[in-house]
Amino acid sequence: MKPREPLRIAVVGTGRMGADHVRRIDRVVNGARVTAVVDVDAERAKSVAAGVDGCTAHTDPAAAMASADVDAVLVASPGPAHEAALLAAFEHDLPVLCEKPLTPDAASALRVLEAEQALGHRRVQVGFMRRYDAEYVRLKALLDSGRLGRPLMLHNRHRNVASPPFFTSAMLISDSVAHEVDATRWLLGHEISAVTVLRPTPSSGAPEGLRDPQFVLLETDGGAISDVEIFVNCGFGYQVQAEAVCERGTARIGDGHALVTHTAGHWGGTITQDWTERFAQAYDDEVQAWVDSTRRGEVDGPSTWDGYAAAAVCEAGVRALEEGGRVEVDLVEKPPLYR
Numbered sequence: 001m002k003p004r005e006p007l008r009i010a011v012v013g014t015g016r017m018g019a020d021h022v023r024r025i026d027r028v029v030n031g032a033r034v035t036a037v038v039d040v041d042a043e044r045a046k047s048v049a050a051g052v053d054g055c056t057a058h059t060d061p062a063a064a065m066a067s068a069d070v071d072a073v074l075v076a077s078p079g080p081a082h083e084a085a086l087l088a089a090f091e092h093d094l095p096v097l098c099e100k101p102l103t104p105d106a107a108s109a110l111r112v113l114e115a116e117q118a119l120g121h122r123r124v125q126v127g128f129m130r131r132y133d134a135e136y137v138r139l140k141a142l143l144d145s146g147r148l149g150r151p152l153m154l155h156n157r158h159r160n161v162a163s164p165p166f167f168t169s170a171m172l173i174s175d176s177v178a179h180e181v182d183a184t185r186w187l188l189g190h191e192i193s194a195v196t197v198l199r200p201t202p203s204s205g206a207p208e209g210l211r212d213p214q215f216v217l218l219e220t221d222g223g224a225i226s227d228v229e230i231f232v233n234c235g236f237g238y239q240v241q242a243e244a245v246c247e248r249g250t251a252r253i254g255d256g257h258a259l260v261t262h263t264a265g266h267w268g269g270t271i272t273q274d275w276t277e278r279f280a281q282a283y284d285d286e287v288q289a290w291v292d293s294t295r296r297g298e299v300d301g302p303s304t305w306d307g308y309a310a311a312a313v314c315e316a317g318v319r320a321l322e323e324g325g326r327v328e329v330d331l332v333e334k335p336p337l338y339r
């Protein structure tokens with residue numbers, strides 16, 4: 001596809017992430033503009049469209065994608081709505097940046113994987129934005145360089161200030177640990193083969209009935225182990241940290257030590273409060289990379305395979321949470337399109 005300049009994007013879902021992506025494409029990213037927004041909440045779509053020159057508001061994703069004014073789609077509706085939006089985009093052979101998760105379960109992710117293969121070419125970049133974060137990129141480059149030797153273990157901490165009211169115990173895995181699942185697969189170049197979930201007594205700061213925190217153990221097919229502390233009502237800040245333990249050294253990111261102050265008998269810094277702050281630059285770089293590759297007629301970044309693998313691992317994780325024990329991950333064979 002050779003889109004007219006600039007790339008004309010339809011944004012599906014104008015909630016927190018979608019509205020932020022609209023702002024980003026309108027004001028930060030080069031080479032693109034938002035020509036349509038879609039939300040089942042017509043008033044929300046209208047109010048977001050009103051802030052962007054030449055942008056129309058819709059309630060039906062398929063109708064917006066059929067418009068002659070759209071070259072590409074950014075999907076930022078809730079996970080359960082992603083499959084329908086992706087299949088509609090495939091009908092028009094449109095490139096898509098799809099927020100994580102690709103879909104909420106392995107069966108629907110597999111249907112998307114099969115539909116993309118039927119097109120015969122990749123169309124989807126999945127919004128695992130940590131792959132665009134400067135600290136993660138440096139860690140990946142260091143591990144790939146071999147300077148520290150073979151990675152043996154990853155220790156991850158993922159803390160949110162507070163969970164939204166609709167959050168369930170399973171979502172700590174499928175919505176939050178999904179990021180560590182992707183980061184582990186990407187950093188190590190391994191598939192995750194089994195998941196175990198340990199559940200300490202919930203924090204008194206967590207909503208009644210929510211299993212928060214959890215400790216998730218991921219085993220990889222390359223013989224490494226990646227553990228994740230997920231704590232979504234820690235109350236004090238948004239922290240995403242990772243430490244790689246390798247044969248000849250360790251490397252750690254996410255300590256937030258960019259600015260340390262010493263004053264009045266104290267030293268310290270500030271802690272980010274949510275992902276829009278901690279990963280602001282990563283989202284900008286992710287969307288710019290998508291726009292650039294799309295304008296070159298290419299598809300880069302986390303693929304539909306990555307989205308499917310993450311969905312399958314999370315599904316195994318939710319089973320491990322609910323049934324206890326170690327649950328093996330069952331992946332289909334990786335299709336040639338993604339090798």
Ligand SMILES: NC(=O)C1=CN([C@@H]2O[C@H](COP(=O)(O)OP(=O)(O)OC[C@H]3O[C@@H](n4cnc5c(N)ncnc54)[C@H](O)[C@@H]3O)[C@@H](O)[C@H]2O)C=CC1
Nearest residue numbers: 013014015016017018039040041076077078079081099100
């Ligand atoms: N990469 C990241 O760090 C983050 C990613 N996300 C992902 O972004 C997506 C959106 O999350 P939020 O913006 O937090 O949710 P949100 O609830 O704030 O917004 C979702 C919007 O989609 C609309 N919507 C619902 N069904 C729709 C449909 N079928 N078609 C069109 N619009 C529809 C809703 O009316 C709402 O305006 C989710 O997939 C979520 O997992 C969310 C937070 C951070």
Ligand SMILES: O=C1[C@@H](O)[C@H](O)[C@@H](O)[C@H](O)[C@H]1O
Nearest residue numbers: 100160175176177179232275
């Ligand atoms: O994707 C995200 C949210 O959906 C999720 O709920 C948070 O736990 C993550 O930190 C954030 O990056």
